[in-house]
Amino acid sequence: MNSVKKFLKSTAGMVLVVTILIGIVVHAVTGNFFTAYNISTLSRAASFSIIVGFGQTIVLLTGGIDLSVATIGQVCGMANAILMVNYGVNPYLAIIVTTILGGLLGAVNGFFISYFKMTPFIVTLATMQIYRGIVYVITKGMPITGMPEAAENLGNGIIGGILPNIVVMMVIICVLLTVMLNRTKFGRHIYALGGNRKCAKIVGIPTEKVEMMVYCLSGILAAFAGVMMACRLASFQASIGESWQMDSITAAVLGGTSMSGGIGTVVGTIFGGLLSSVISTCLTLLRVSSYWQTIVTGAVVLIAVLIDAVKDNPSIQEKIQRRRRNKGK
Numbered sequence: 001m002n003s004v005k006k007f008l009k010s011t012a013g014m015v016l017v018v019t020i021l022i023g024i025v026v027h028a029v030t031g032n033f034f035t036a037y038n039i040s041t042l043s044r045a046a047s048f049s050i051i052v053g054f055g056q057t058i059v060l061l062t063g064g065i066d067l068s069v070a071t072i073g074q075v076c077g078m079a080n081a082i083l084m085v086n087y088g089v090n091p092y093l094a095i096i097v098t099t100i101l102g103g104l105l106g107a108v109n110g111f112f113i114s115y116f117k118m119t120p121f122i123v124t125l126a127t128m129q130i131y132r133g134i135v136y137v138i139t140k141g142m143p144i145t146g147m148p149e150a151a152e153n154l155g156n157g158i159i160g161g162i163l164p165n166i167v168v169m170m171v172i173i174c175v176l177l178t179v180m181l182n183r184t185k186f187g188r189h190i191y192a193l194g195g196n197r198k199c200a201k202i203v204g205i206p207t208e209k210v211e212m213m214v215y216c217l218s219g220i221l222a223a224f225a226g227v228m229m230a231c232r233l234a235s236f237q238a239s240i241g242e243s244w245q246m247d248s249i250t251a252a253v254l255g256g257t258s259m260s261g262g263i264g265t266v267v268g269t270i271f272g273g274l275l276s277s278v279i280s281t282c283l284t285l286l287r288v289s290s291y292w293q294t295i296v297t298g299a300v301v302l303i304a305v306l307i308d309a310v311k312d313n314p315s316i317q318e319k320i321q322r323r324r325r326n327k328g329k
Helices: 002-009 011-030 036-061 068-087 091-115 119-141 149-154 165-183 186-193 197-202 206-234 244-254 266-285 290-312 316-328
Strands: none
Touching: 002 011, 002 206, 036 068, 036 165, 036 186, 036 197, 036 206, 036 244, 036 266, 068 091, 068 119, 068 206, 091 119, 091 206, 091 316, 119 316, 165 186, 165 206, 165 266, 186 197, 186 206, 197 206, 244 266, 244 290, 244 316, 266 290
16 A cells, blocks of 8 residues: 555656546546547557656766757668568568667667767767658668568457557567666666766766667667557558657656656656557547647646756755745744
8 A cells, every 4th residue: 555655646646646537537538538448558558668768767877968869760760661671571570670770770879979979968969960861761761561461460460359569569668667666777777877876986887888778778678669659550550650759758658757867767657658659549539639739748848848957956956945934834
């Protein structure tokens, strides 16, 4: 019971409660939210951005940020389609190869950030542009169609008529990452690096190597999402995952991950990603313009970042407590 109360008081717990309440209200108005079709569609759409959000969460835990996740997904989705369509590579082999490619693209970010001490924002912004350019140079903005049926079935498969394959994959990835962060030396090093980089260096943690691996992992997860999205569509589109950059940060921050590093969980990222997707779905069910959806999503991110800033700023917290004491008098 105590653990439940503790969870509900956490950022992730509060986000889950808000998500459920929004769903209940919209279902009461429209009668269409808690339906098998809507839940299946919503969970499938959310899973892609959540998987990318897992990588973003791990990067944020170190105090960094990865703006290239969307374009890494695009490059690897393109490579996956080319291997299957143009060269007839087995779908499962192509998925493995192109997911590894994502790790290499992430390693480029990690190399400049960890060994040259360059700012993560600038490095990943630059590689984002480079990777996007590669996609358009190779495809000329044209789609790649004709992917094998096996790939399409993998991306669109549904277990028991309601649970999409990608949701199962997302849960498995979450379990593996949770074990890694909580039960391994590498996971402890990630939290230590984000908590206090100088102290982590002093106690002998190989900070450069840890940071390098973190960006590799982010690239792998972004690549996997891009590859699976291409499989779901049975084709590659240059616009695949173009919102993942914002969606991944939104999911992580709403889930309680601190942008200053050292605090956060991948489980929280699931709840953050679900809230973002639920808001978008609810606005659609309420027939609100897609332009307003963008505004609402941006506002939610701003509020989440504001809460994060207040939570991590001792001076602001002191002012709030002082005002509460003054009101009490």
